[in-house]
Amino acid sequence: MNLQANFEQIPLKEYAERAYLDYSMYVVLDRALPFVGDGLKPVQRRIIYAMSELGLAATAKPKKSARTIGDVIGKFHPHGDSSCYEAMVLMAQPFSYRYPLVDGQGNFGSPDDPKSFAAMRYTESKLSPIAEALLGELAHGTVDWVPNFDGTLEEPSWLPARVPHVLLNGSMGIAVGMATDIPPHNLREVVAGCIHLLENPDATVADLAQHIPAPDYPTAAEIITPRKELLSIYQTGTGSLRARAVYQVEDGNIVITALPHQVSPSKILEQIAAQMRAKKLPMVEDLRDESDHENPIRLVVVPRSNRVDSAEVMQHLFATTDLEKSYRVNLNMIGLDGRPQVKDLKKILTEWLTFRTDTVTRRLTHRLGKVERRLHLLEGLHIAYLNLDEVIRIVRSEDEPKPVLMKRFKLSEEQADYILETKLRQLARLEEMKIETERNQLEEERARINVLLKSPAKLKTLIKGELQADAAKYGDERRSPLVEREVAQALDESALVASEPVTVVLSQKGWIRAAKGHDVDPEGMNYREGDGLLAAVKARTTQQIAVIDSTGRSYSTPAHTLPSARGNGDPLTGRFSPPSGASFDALTAGDNDTRLILATDFGYGFVTRFEALTGRNKAGKQIISLSEGARILQPQASADPARDRIVVVTTEGHLLMFSVAELPELDKGKGNKLIEVPKTKLTSGEERVAGIAVVAEGKGEVTLYAGQRKLTLRWNDLVEYGGNRATRGGLLPRGLRRVERIETTG
Structure with missing residues (x-):
């Protein structure tokens, strides 16, 4: 026995290709x-x-x-x-x-x-x-x-x-x-499109879209995609559309009554609740599901107060939850040729009408065959009635009546069988009249079917009438309203956070935290062993805070994301990725338009906007150029650079006050010289800039600290130290010539 005959040997590659x-x-x-x-x-x-x-x-x-x-x-x-x-x-x-x-x-x-x-x-x-x-x-x-x-x-x-x-x-x-x-569509609209195409075979997709403007989902959510985009979907067979939940305001509460197709109410509740837990929806107080048999969808969002803009809240929720959903459209189907293809709207309806025409033709042809067969039988029965006595005689006397009947009356085999199977009671006169009536009706039907099969116009009219009848029987009104709206945008993160005062504290070893309120004593807070206060700034939870490292790179993070001051805070190295060996040396906070003075202890500085310090890059961005050995000073805010004054003091007791307007406004760089310090003293470390302060014209005051001693200078005192930028300034009293820091106190 040759077993090889039962096998086909082909390369594995070819077999795999064929099988797949x-x-x-x-x-x-x-x-x-x-x-x-x-x-x-x-x-x-x-x-x-x-x-x-x-x-x-x-x-x-x-x-x-x-x-x-x-x-x-x-x-x-x-x-x-x-x-x-x-x-x-x-x-x-x-x-x-x-x-x-x-x-x-x-x-x-x-x-x-x-x-x-x-x-x-x-x-x-x-x-x-x-x-x-x-x-x-x-x-x-x-x-x-x-x-x-x-x-x-x-x-x-x-x-x-x-x-x-x-x-x-x-x-x-x-x-x-x-x-x-x-996507699903409305029956009445689709039928209207089919009828239009039947009557106007040259109609374009745009013409058909007048009757079929958009999909119609089972829910009452709005379709917000512009008509132009919807038309493009029908012209190409691909694209996407957006549906948005429907809501109304009842007694100040937002009541959502319809969700997009295939969106779960429980998922919506979960998405909104997650934002509330993350404190990203401060304007929302409560969330309830009041759905029941009478109201299948009824989700209630309770605003925190009547001052909350409901439309603004919903715009944010549309952008951040499934209350607004995008649906992909890909009109891919198997055509009449048995091949898959992405089709435009006209091609779909054209192919379906071809399919329907073939179906109706087959139905009519099938019915015509039945009518003609029945007429053929009735014709034979009619001959039998006309020759009833002879038929009865043949049936009674002949051993094989069938061939005799066929020969005598020129009947077909089918007619002869039908006559022989006819019951005796059907030979009554009344039955003969019924058969004659049926015969007339069938002949009329045959003529009508033949006319339909031979006339494409009448066949179209029949198909049109049947479509209209089905649309009237099974159709309903559109459920998904068409409302053109802009795609929702989420609220800015700062708008989603309650504006509360905080004091941001940075330790010498780079640990940061935020204490509630502005009446906080940063020096009296607990610090890790070997650590202490480096800087503290007053801010609000809606603002960003920025830190600058020892290489002059700036990093930013939202104030509301900082850890509570109950503990020691978090290390900034967990949030940012500074260069190896760099330390965090300065801290500031503000709004994007806040003007800041950035300066180094080598006596150079410039004005910049707080926005220049911010960015999403964990590696930060270079903001100030530092000479070798120079350190960044704590930035100072200026409310009105045209009227404010900057006070600069060195560790050797030289003090200078000049207008902030004398400094250039830059996005980054080294800046201009603030005060004259001999280069030899800078390089040796003998004298540096101890700090800067900004005072308002006519009413500012600063406090200088030198060891255990301190000195407060009011505006009238500061005027004596006024001068031009980059000069040496005046010398402080002898006991305050070892200045460590300067603070604005009034």
């Missing part, structure tokens, strides 16, 4: 993509057909879902029962399907959790009324029949849909190398 191609084609054609004719995937088609075979019409009594699924997987779809049942459940969910094809009784899930449906042994189901539009013409010779998976039964290759179901309920599926995302 076969698999991918199976997924594309038999699982994932709908057929343009009936808009169904094979599993959906088999479920509906199996239910019709079980007699589960809309008027019938429902049967256990397990019975239906058993028939589906046992006769037509040899796959998992759970996936098959899930496909049936989806067709029964009014929140998933725009026009449900299955009428489910029992727990078929909820908008909150579509997959929370009960097991199939607990639920019952039957077909919904609109399923008749898919099945009504099945027995009229309208479809091709193919053997089922084991060849014991036959199943339809497609269903003879009377409406463009491919657009009505849409479809989602992932195949191999392609996917489909067809």
Whole structure:
């Protein structure tokens, strides 16, 4: 015995390519993509057909879902029962399907959790009324029949849909190398588009979009995509659209009454609650779910006060939660040629109308065949009535009456059989009259069908009338209103934080924290062993704070994100990534437009806006150029650079006051010389700038600290030290010539 004859030897590469191609084609054609004719995937088609075979019409009594699924997987779809049942459940969910094809009784899930449906042994189901539009013409010779998976039964290759179901309920599926995302549409609008295309074959997609302006989801959420973009989707077959929840204000509360398609109310509540816990919704006080049977969706957002702008709150929630959702559109389906293709709106409707025309033609042809066969039989029966006595004699006297009848009256074999099978009671005169009436009616019907089959115009009129009848029977008003709106933008982070005073404290070793209020004693706070106060600034939670390291790089972070002052704070190295060996030497806070004076202890500085210090880069950005050995001084804010004065003091007791306006405003750099310090003293470290302070013209005062001694200089005292920028300044009294720091005190 030659075993080799049972094997085919091919290279592994070729086998793998062939096997994967076969698999991918199976997924594309038999699982994932709908057929343009009936808009169904094979599993959906088999479920509906199996239910019709079980007699589960809309008027019938429902049967256990397990019975239906058993028939589906046992006769037509040899796959998992759970996936098959899930496909049936989806067709029964009014929140998933725009026009449900299955009428489910029992727990078929909820908008909150579509997959929370009960097991199939607990639920019952039957077909919904609109399923008749898919099945009504099945027995009229309208479809091709193919053997089922084991060849014991036959199943339809497609269903003879009377409406463009491919657009009505849409479809989602992932195949191999392609996917489909067809949104649902309104039946009346789709039928109007079909009729317009029937009457105007040269109509453009823009013309059809006048009748089919947008998808129509099962929920009442607004479609906010502009008409121009919607038209582009229908012209190309791809794109995306946005849907937004509907809300109203009742007694100051925001009540959300409709959510976008496939958005869970519980997820929305969770998303809003998460922002509230993170203190990112200070304007919202409470959140409630008041949904019930009368109000399937009723989510209540309670503002903190009546001063809160509800529209502003909702704009933020639209941008940060699923209250506004984007849907991908990909009109990919299997066409009449059996190939998958992304089609524009006109191509879809054109192909469907071709499909419908073929279906109606097949239906009429099938009916014509039945009418002609019946007329043929009635013709033979009519001959028998005209020669009744002779027929009876032949039947009584002949051993084989059939051939005798055929020869005597020139009958066909079928006519002779029918005459012989006629019951005696049908030979009555009344029956003869009924047959004559039926014959006349059938001849009229035959003539009418022949006219329809020979006249494309009359066939179009018939299709149009049937479409209008189905639209009137099953159609309804649009649910998803079309309202053009701008895409929502989230509120700025500072607007989402309550504005509260804080004192930001930075330790010598780079640990930072924020204490509530401005009446805080930073020096009296607890510090880690070996650590102490470096700098403290008064800020608000809505502001940013900035720190500058020993290399002149600036880093920023929101003040409200800083840890509480109850502990020792967090190390700045956990937030930022400074250069190796760098230390954090300066701290400041403010709004973007706050003017700051940045200076070094080498006596150089410039004015900059606080915004120049901020950025999202963890590595910071270079803000001030430092000479070798120079250190950054604590920045000082200037409310009015044109009128403010800057006071500069050196460690040797030289003090100079000049106008802030004499300094350049830069985004970064070294700046200009503030006060004259001999270069030899700078390089030796003998004299440096001890600090700077900003005072308002005519009313400022500063306090100088030198060891245990301190000196407060009021405006009249400071005037004596006034001069031009970059001069040596005046000399302080002898006991205060070792100045350590300077503070603005008035």
